[in-house]
Amino acid sequence: MEVLTLLWDGILTAFEPQNLLLMFIGVTAGLFIGAMPGLGSVNGVAILLPATFLVPPTSALIFLAAIYYGAMYGGAISSVTLGIPGASTAVATTFDGRPLALKGRADRALVTAALASFIGGTVANLLFTGFAPPLASVALRFGPPETFALMLLAFSTFVGLGGDDVPKTIFSVAFGLLLATVGADPVEGTPRLMFFGLEAFRANINFLVLAIGVYGIGEMLWTINSTRNKVTMTEAKISAKGIVDSAKEASGAWRGTAIGSFLGFFVGILPAAGATPGSLMAYGITKMTSKKPEEFGKGSLDGVAAPEAANNSASTGSMLPMLTLGIPGSPTTAILLGGMVLWQLEPGPRMFSDRADIVWPLIGSFYVSNLIAVVVNLAFIPLFLWMLRMPFTILAPIIFVLSIVGGYAATEKIYDVWLIVIFGVLAFFMRKLDYPVAPMVLAIVLGPITEETFRQTLTRSRGDFGAFFESAIAAPIIIIALLLIFMPLIKSIWRKLRPRKAREGT
Amino acid sequence: MRKAEIIGAIVFALFSIYLMWKSGEVASWDTAGRFSNLWFNEYGEPETGFWPFALSVIMFICCIWIGVNWWRRTSPPSRSTDIFLDRFGINMLITVVGGVVAFVALSSIISMYFAMTLFLIYYIGILGRNRWVTTLSVALxxxxxxxxxxxxxxxxxxxxxxxEPVFLPLYDIFLNTGAS
Known part of the structure; x- marks a missing residue:
């Protein structure tokens, strides 16, 4: 019952005028960011984080979480009306959303998406509220080896589940971790990796510098290069009556919604998985278990509801490890986590006991933001459609300006702005060559804690690596992590062995 | 694309070697010399260079791995016959990145505000060929x-x-702390 009291207090705090206003702005901005092709929640959160220094950390977190939510709703708008996903999280929504729009039923697709998102978000919030406090209390007993094991697990999920090229993923993780070591050594204070002897590197490279470079500059370059400035949309007629009628029809999509809501949450918890694979999996499973699988891809409402419920649910799911264990469940939560460090909060299980004044209002805000998002989404669909007509040649320079100004405001050093530009160009080339960039951003955020716990463990054991396997919690986590890292290798060996067995059998 | 893949791997590999060398750097007051900080000290504690050195070794191994995949043609870019950057891509990089670099460079000379206006006029008006009314309203x-x-x-x-002098009157209006 204590949880309910805390939650209720949290919701009340979320309802304070300033927070309510921030949620409204955040959700609206998020909807727009999500709807704009080339921009997703992670870009929005990275670029707008510096703007939140204006308000206290609690409100800042509430605002950024609202952007996250809004973006999950917004992705569907462009998936349906443009036929291209507004964010990678809404890729699966195009499969059935687009055919519906081409049949002149865009309103039904959009309303179903919004309602499924709302239900997905609500289910995930309830699951979150139930799971988070016990998980945090278990995690409270974690020492350095356990924490290091968790970090390793977070990185290994990218290798085992990320689906990208394995050596390139590991390279990206190692590079991100290495960037986190630039500057003064946290233990001894000696300067490390002072490139070209520049004094500027004595301070650590702020994670925001990399995040804004990758998601502000790099992603924009990528989008300009791949869309060739030719993003065009088709009309979708929306009327108030249409929304009401559609809402009645949307209730038929309950199966997709239910599958998406639960599946999304659990997939969202995994650091490498998150909303994009969550929504694709939800779509696949809904189709597989459907009585009319042939309707999928031709405009099934279930096919719209499943991925949309899943991506909202996954966004809440990815907050679970962030708030309880201090490891982010998605790139967006990695940036939120970095923000918490900037605000001198110590993310991790202690947040629940020491900073209940921040955790519970944030959780409360999930509920309220979700409600605001569905209302704003349904009420302003025509407005968002109008805004989507903004040419990319206007949006892109604005994003560049926001990245540069925001990046400067975060650290107030012009050399950081140069780093942002360098990282942006680097990220563009890395993406061109299929190097995943998300693990790099996650790694720079988790870098300091990973190194610290690694060194603490070894210092305590006087250099004995066996210490990582002595703990009853750390050992299994490390073994799972290693299995995940070697999974692609095991798989390829398995594949080579099987045909031979098959041949021998015949 | 195939050429770009291996060039990328070689560049990253060279960078990893540079990082290994850089990790071995010790503080100026340390007399033990380069690479003395890469292992454990006499108390069994890992020294400062241990972690970054280990990471650069991992990066280097990955680059070799990428190279092997390239040679065996198992990764998509190593099989692709697409052009890595076509004319549009190169033009885009020059005009867009050039604009951003000029924006940052000008920021420390003519202020971030004026640089921003110039950048927006350049991008929205000249590159994007949008209407001048739109361009100027955003740029200003x-x-x-x-x-x-x-x-x-x-x-x-x-x-x-x-x-700076241009902004002094604005400071008086907006940043007056109420002392007068």
Whole structure:
């Protein structure tokens, strides 16, 4: 019952005028960011984080979480009306959303998406509220080896589940971790990796510098290069009556919604998985278990509801490890986590006991933001459609300006702005060559804690690596992590062995 | 694309070697010399260079691995016959990145505000060929909003360069702390 009291207090705090206003702005901005092709929640959160220094950390977190939510709703708008996903999280929504729009039923697709998102978000919030406090209390007993094991697990999920090229993923993780070591050594204070002897590197490279470079500059370059400035949309007629009628029809999509809501949450918890694979999996499973699988891809409402419920649910799911264990469940939560460090909060299980004044209002805000998002989404669909007509040649320079100004405001050093530009160009080339960039951003955020716990463990054991396997919690986590890292290798060996067995059998 | 893949791997591999060398650097007051910090000290504690060195070794191994995949043609870019960057891509990089670099460079000379206006006029008006009314309203509106948000509300001073005197009257209006 204590949880309910805390939650209720949290919701009340979320309802304070300033927070309510921030949620409204955040959700609206998020909807727009999500709807704009080339921009997703992670870009929005990275670029707008510096703007939140204006308000206290609690409100800042509430605002950024609202952007996250809004973006999950917004992705569907462009998936349906443009036929291209507004964010990678809404890729699966195009499969059935687009055919519906081409049949002149865009309103039904959009309303179903919004309602499924709302239900997905609500289910995930309830699951979150139930799971988070016990998980945090278990995690409270974690020492350095356990924490290091968790970090390793977070990185290994990218290798085992990320689906990208394995050596390139590991390279990206190692590079991100290495960037986190630039500057003064946290233990001894000696300067490390002072490139070209520049004094500027004595301070650590702020994670925001990399995040804004990758998601502000790099992603924009990528989008300009791949869309060739030719993003065009088709009309979708929306009327108030249409929304009401559609809402009645949307209730038929309950199966997709239910599958998406639960599946999304659990997939969202995994650091490498998150909303994009969550929504694709939800779509696949809904189709597989459907009585009319042939309707999928031709405009099934279930096919719209499943991925949309899943991506909202996954966004809440990815907050679970962030708030309880201090490891982010998605790139967006990695940036939120970095923000918490900037605000001198110590993310991790202690947040629940020491900073209940921040955790519970944030959780409360999930509920309220979700409600605001569905209302704003349904009420302003025509407005968002109008805004989507903004040419990319206007949006892109604005994003560049926001990245540069925001990046400067975060650290107030012009050399950081140069780093942002360098990282942006680097990220563009890395993406061109299929190097995943998300693990790099996650790694720079988790870098300091990973190194610290690694060194603490070894210092305590006087250099004995066996210490990582002595703990009853750390050992299994490390073994799972290693299995995940070697999974692609095991798989390829398995594949080579099987045909031979098959041949021998015949 | 195939050529770009291996060039990328070689560049990253060279960079990893540089990082290994760089990790071995010790503080100026340390007499033990380069690479003395890469292992454990006499108390069994890992020294400062241990972690970054280990990471650069991992990066280097990955680069070799990528090279092997390239040779065996198992990764998609190593099989692709697409051009890595076509004419549009190269033009885009030159015009867009050039614009951004000029924006940052000008920020420390003529202030971030004027640089921003020039950049927006360049991008929206010249590159994007949008209407001049749109271009100018964004280009002139953006610095005003930025000033009000960052300098007035957040009290974060953006670079002004040699244009500092132009902003003095604005400081008087917005940043007056009420002392007078």
């Amino acid at each position: 509106g953006a610095p005003v909003v930025t000033f009000l948000f960052f300098e007035w509300q957040m009290r974060i001073v953006l670079p002004k360069g040699y244009a």
